[in-house]
Amino acid sequence: MDSQQQQQQKIQNPKTQFPETPEMNDRDLANDLLSMEKYMTASYNTAMNEASHEKLYRDLLTIFTETQNEQRKLYETMFQKGWYSMEAAEQQKLQQSFQQHQGYASQFPYGGQVQ
Incomplete structure:
Protein backbone atom coordinates (compact mmCIF):
# COMPACT_ATOMS: atom_id res chain seq x y z
CA MET A 1 0.00 0.00 0.00
CA ASP A 2 1.50 3.34 -0.99
CA SER A 3 1.53 6.42 1.26
CA GLN A 4 -1.46 7.96 -0.52
CA GLN A 5 -3.58 4.86 0.18
CA GLN A 6 -2.42 4.90 3.81
CA GLN A 7 -3.49 8.56 4.12
CA GLN A 8 -6.92 7.67 2.75
CA GLN A 9 -7.23 4.91 5.37
CA LYS A 10 -6.55 7.30 8.27
CA ILE A 11 -9.54 8.80 10.08
CA GLN A 12 -8.53 12.12 11.59
CA ASN A 13 -9.67 15.71 11.99
CA PRO A 14 -7.38 18.62 11.04
CA LYS A 15 -4.77 19.11 13.75
CA THR A 16 -5.13 22.02 16.13
CA GLN A 17 -1.74 23.69 16.22
CA PHE A 18 0.29 23.90 19.42
CA PRO A 19 3.67 25.42 20.24
CA GLU A 20 6.66 23.15 19.65
CA THR A 21 8.66 23.92 22.80
CA PRO A 22 10.36 21.83 25.49
CA GLU A 23 7.51 22.68 27.88
CA MET A 24 4.38 20.56 27.92
CA ASN A 25 1.72 21.92 25.57
CA ASP A 26 -2.04 21.30 25.50
CA ARG A 27 -1.67 18.14 23.43
CA ASP A 28 0.99 16.75 25.79
CA LEU A 29 -1.19 17.48 28.82
CA ALA A 30 -4.26 15.92 27.21
CA ASN A 31 -2.27 12.84 26.21
CA ASP A 32 -0.90 12.50 29.74
CA LEU A 33 -4.39 12.83 31.21
CA LEU A 34 -5.82 10.29 28.77
CA SER A 35 -3.14 7.76 29.72
CA MET A 36 -3.85 8.34 33.41
CA GLU A 37 -7.64 7.96 32.92
CA LYS A 38 -7.14 4.69 31.02
CA TYR A 39 -4.90 3.35 33.78
CA MET A 40 -7.40 4.41 36.45
CA THR A 41 -10.38 2.75 34.73
CA ALA A 42 -8.40 -0.49 34.39
CA SER A 43 -7.47 -0.32 38.08
CA TYR A 44 -11.05 0.42 39.19
CA ASN A 45 -12.22 -2.52 37.09
CA THR A 46 -9.83 -4.83 38.93
CA ALA A 47 -10.91 -3.39 42.29
CA MET A 48 -14.59 -3.97 41.44
CA ASN A 49 -13.88 -7.58 40.48
CA GLU A 50 -12.20 -8.14 43.83
CA ALA A 51 -14.55 -6.12 46.08
CA SER A 52 -15.87 -8.35 48.84
CA HIS A 53 -18.53 -5.95 50.13
CA GLU A 54 -21.58 -4.80 48.14
CA LYS A 55 -21.42 -1.15 49.29
CA LEU A 56 -17.74 -0.96 48.39
CA TYR A 57 -18.52 -2.45 44.98
CA ARG A 58 -21.28 0.13 44.31
CA ASP A 59 -18.99 3.00 45.38
CA LEU A 60 -16.23 1.72 43.10
CA LEU A 61 -18.72 1.32 40.26
CA THR A 62 -19.81 4.95 40.63
CA ILE A 63 -16.22 6.17 40.60
CA PHE A 64 -15.37 3.85 37.69
CA THR A 65 -18.29 5.17 35.63
CA GLU A 66 -17.33 8.80 36.29
CA THR A 67 -13.70 8.07 35.40
CA GLN A 68 -14.67 6.17 32.26
CA ASN A 69 -16.93 9.04 31.14
CA GLU A 70 -14.10 11.55 31.65
CA GLN A 71 -11.74 9.32 29.69
CA ARG A 72 -14.24 9.23 26.83
CA LYS A 73 -14.69 13.02 26.85
CA LEU A 74 -10.91 13.49 26.76
CA TYR A 75 -10.58 11.05 23.86
CA GLU A 76 -13.35 12.85 21.94
CA THR A 77 -11.70 16.23 22.54
CA MET A 78 -8.35 14.93 21.34
CA PHE A 79 -9.97 13.38 18.26
CA GLN A 80 -11.81 16.63 17.45
CA LYS A 81 -8.53 18.55 17.69
CA GLY A 82 -6.83 16.07 15.36
CA TRP A 83 -4.46 14.82 18.07
CA TYR A 84 -5.82 11.27 17.94
CA SER A 85 -6.40 9.31 14.77
Missing part, protein backbone atom coordinates in the same frame (compact mmCIF):
# COMPACT_ATOMS: atom_id res chain seq x y z
CA MET A 86 -7.63 5.86 13.78
CA GLU A 87 -7.03 3.56 10.86
CA ALA A 88 -10.04 2.63 8.76
CA ALA A 89 -10.65 -1.11 8.73
CA GLU A 90 -10.85 -2.88 5.40
CA GLN A 91 -14.29 -4.35 4.65
CA GLN A 92 -12.77 -7.79 4.00
CA LYS A 93 -11.08 -7.83 7.43
CA LEU A 94 -14.33 -6.78 9.11
CA GLN A 95 -16.21 -9.60 7.39
CA GLN A 96 -13.54 -12.15 8.35
CA SER A 97 -13.64 -11.04 11.99
CA PHE A 98 -17.44 -11.18 12.03
CA GLN A 99 -17.45 -14.72 10.63
CA GLN A 100 -14.78 -15.83 13.11
CA HIS A 101 -16.71 -14.48 16.09
CA GLN A 102 -19.97 -15.87 14.74
CA GLY A 103 -18.28 -19.29 14.85
CA TYR A 104 -17.26 -18.70 18.47
CA ALA A 105 -20.79 -17.72 19.43
CA SER A 106 -22.13 -21.07 18.22
CA GLN A 107 -19.96 -22.74 20.89
CA PHE A 108 -21.65 -20.90 23.79
CA PRO A 109 -23.82 -23.16 25.94
CA TYR A 110 -26.82 -20.85 25.56
CA GLY A 111 -26.61 -20.94 21.75
CA GLY A 112 -25.56 -17.30 21.47
CA GLN A 113 -26.31 -15.63 18.18
CA VAL A 114 -24.25 -12.76 16.81
CA GLN A 115 -26.74 -10.08 15.80
Whole structure:
Protein backbone atom coordinates (compact mmCIF):
# COMPACT_ATOMS: atom_id res chain seq x y z
CA MET A 1 0.00 0.00 0.00
CA ASP A 2 1.50 3.34 -0.99
CA SER A 3 1.53 6.42 1.26
CA GLN A 4 -1.46 7.96 -0.52
CA GLN A 5 -3.58 4.86 0.18
CA GLN A 6 -2.42 4.90 3.81
CA GLN A 7 -3.49 8.56 4.12
CA GLN A 8 -6.92 7.67 2.75
CA GLN A 9 -7.23 4.91 5.37
CA LYS A 10 -6.55 7.30 8.27
CA ILE A 11 -9.54 8.80 10.08
CA GLN A 12 -8.53 12.12 11.59
CA ASN A 13 -9.67 15.71 11.99
CA PRO A 14 -7.38 18.62 11.04
CA LYS A 15 -4.77 19.11 13.75
CA THR A 16 -5.13 22.02 16.13
CA GLN A 17 -1.74 23.69 16.22
CA PHE A 18 0.29 23.90 19.42
CA PRO A 19 3.67 25.42 20.24
CA GLU A 20 6.66 23.15 19.65
CA THR A 21 8.66 23.92 22.80
CA PRO A 22 10.36 21.83 25.49
CA GLU A 23 7.51 22.68 27.88
CA MET A 24 4.38 20.56 27.92
CA ASN A 25 1.72 21.92 25.57
CA ASP A 26 -2.04 21.30 25.50
CA ARG A 27 -1.67 18.14 23.43
CA ASP A 28 0.99 16.75 25.79
CA LEU A 29 -1.19 17.48 28.82
CA ALA A 30 -4.26 15.92 27.21
CA ASN A 31 -2.27 12.84 26.21
CA ASP A 32 -0.90 12.50 29.74
CA LEU A 33 -4.39 12.83 31.21
CA LEU A 34 -5.82 10.29 28.77
CA SER A 35 -3.14 7.76 29.72
CA MET A 36 -3.85 8.34 33.41
CA GLU A 37 -7.64 7.96 32.92
CA LYS A 38 -7.14 4.69 31.02
CA TYR A 39 -4.90 3.35 33.78
CA MET A 40 -7.40 4.41 36.45
CA THR A 41 -10.38 2.75 34.73
CA ALA A 42 -8.40 -0.49 34.39
CA SER A 43 -7.47 -0.32 38.08
CA TYR A 44 -11.05 0.42 39.19
CA ASN A 45 -12.22 -2.52 37.09
CA THR A 46 -9.83 -4.83 38.93
CA ALA A 47 -10.91 -3.39 42.29
CA MET A 48 -14.59 -3.97 41.44
CA ASN A 49 -13.88 -7.58 40.48
CA GLU A 50 -12.20 -8.14 43.83
CA ALA A 51 -14.55 -6.12 46.08
CA SER A 52 -15.87 -8.35 48.84
CA HIS A 53 -18.53 -5.95 50.13
CA GLU A 54 -21.58 -4.80 48.14
CA LYS A 55 -21.42 -1.15 49.29
CA LEU A 56 -17.74 -0.96 48.39
CA TYR A 57 -18.52 -2.45 44.98
CA ARG A 58 -21.28 0.13 44.31
CA ASP A 59 -18.99 3.00 45.38
CA LEU A 60 -16.23 1.72 43.10
CA LEU A 61 -18.72 1.32 40.26
CA THR A 62 -19.81 4.95 40.63
CA ILE A 63 -16.22 6.17 40.60
CA PHE A 64 -15.37 3.85 37.69
CA THR A 65 -18.29 5.17 35.63
CA GLU A 66 -17.33 8.80 36.29
CA THR A 67 -13.70 8.07 35.40
CA GLN A 68 -14.67 6.17 32.26
CA ASN A 69 -16.93 9.04 31.14
CA GLU A 70 -14.10 11.55 31.65
CA GLN A 71 -11.74 9.32 29.69
CA ARG A 72 -14.24 9.23 26.83
CA LYS A 73 -14.69 13.02 26.85
CA LEU A 74 -10.91 13.49 26.76
CA TYR A 75 -10.58 11.05 23.86
CA GLU A 76 -13.35 12.85 21.94
CA THR A 77 -11.70 16.23 22.54
CA MET A 78 -8.35 14.93 21.34
CA PHE A 79 -9.97 13.38 18.26
CA GLN A 80 -11.81 16.63 17.45
CA LYS A 81 -8.53 18.55 17.69
CA GLY A 82 -6.83 16.07 15.36
CA TRP A 83 -4.46 14.82 18.07
CA TYR A 84 -5.82 11.27 17.94
CA SER A 85 -6.40 9.31 14.77
CA MET A 86 -7.63 5.86 13.78
CA GLU A 87 -7.03 3.56 10.86
CA ALA A 88 -10.04 2.63 8.76
CA ALA A 89 -10.65 -1.11 8.73
CA GLU A 90 -10.85 -2.88 5.40
CA GLN A 91 -14.29 -4.35 4.65
CA GLN A 92 -12.77 -7.79 4.00
CA LYS A 93 -11.08 -7.83 7.43
CA LEU A 94 -14.33 -6.78 9.11
CA GLN A 95 -16.21 -9.60 7.39
CA GLN A 96 -13.54 -12.15 8.35
CA SER A 97 -13.64 -11.04 11.99
CA PHE A 98 -17.44 -11.18 12.03
CA GLN A 99 -17.45 -14.72 10.63
CA GLN A 100 -14.78 -15.83 13.11
CA HIS A 101 -16.71 -14.48 16.09
CA GLN A 102 -19.97 -15.87 14.74
CA GLY A 103 -18.28 -19.29 14.85
CA TYR A 104 -17.26 -18.70 18.47
CA ALA A 105 -20.79 -17.72 19.43
CA SER A 106 -22.13 -21.07 18.22
CA GLN A 107 -19.96 -22.74 20.89
CA PHE A 108 -21.65 -20.90 23.79
CA PRO A 109 -23.82 -23.16 25.94
CA TYR A 110 -26.82 -20.85 25.56
CA GLY A 111 -26.61 -20.94 21.75
CA GLY A 112 -25.56 -17.30 21.47
CA GLN A 113 -26.31 -15.63 18.18
CA VAL A 114 -24.25 -12.76 16.81
CA GLN A 115 -26.74 -10.08 15.80
